[in-house]
Amino acid sequence: MKTRTLKRLIPSIETSDGAGVKLRRSLGGSSALRVDPFLMLDEFGTDNPDDYIAGFPAHPHRGFETVTYMLDGHMRHEDHMGNAGELTEGGVHWMTAGRGVIHSEMPQQKEGRSTDRITYGF
Numbered sequence: 173m174k175t176r177t178l179k180r181l182i183p184s185i186e187t188s189d190g191a192g193v194k195l196r197r198s199l200g201g202s203s204a205l206r207v208d209p210f211l212m213l214d215e216f217g218t219d220n221p222d223d224y225i226a227g228f229p230a231h232p233h234r235g236f237e238t239v240t241y242m243l244d245g246h247m248r249h250e251d252h253m254g255n256a257g258e259l260t261e262g263g264v265h266w267m268t269a270g271r272g273v274i275h276s277e278m279p280q281q282k283e284g285r286s287t288d289r290i291t292y293g294f
Contacts, residue, residue: 184215190228190277194218211236217243217287224286227278233269240265240277245286251275 184196193216200212216224224245230252240247242259249265250256252274259265267275279286 189214190231191226193226193228194223213289215287215289217285219285221279221281221283221286224279225282228276229278230274230276232272232274233267234272236269238265238267238269241289243287243289245284245288246280247286247288248278248280249275250278 182198184198186194187197188194189197195214195216198213198215199210200214218224227247240249240259242261242263242265244261246261247259247265248256249259249267251267257265258280267273269275
């Protein structure tokens with residue numbers, strides 16, 4: 173078995189995105205911390221609905237992939253073309269936005285834990 177060593181630790185920073193969702197961003201806050209091919213790496217997890225309930229209303233994407241992995245909770249993904257999907261515990265949503273898409277990611281539960289890891293860019 174090949175042993176690999178850790179070359180760099182990138183600490184996450186507290187920030188907010190969307191309509192005020194409190195999250196931690198490891199990649200994407202600074203161009204100096206870009207790690208090809210990733211543009212952003214966000215994580216949020218909380219028992220407080222006020223930290224996530226406003227979600228990520230309609231916003232554009234163009235020319236990259238988004239991957240969302242839901243550890244706990246319930247999120248609805250929807251785009252301007254009428255495509256929609258429900259993301260629940262253990263679910264993964266992969267979206268390709270080659271020519272641009274307007275989409276939203278909105279929490280569906282009103283209380284309880286919501287834990288989501290979002291990786292943008294590929």
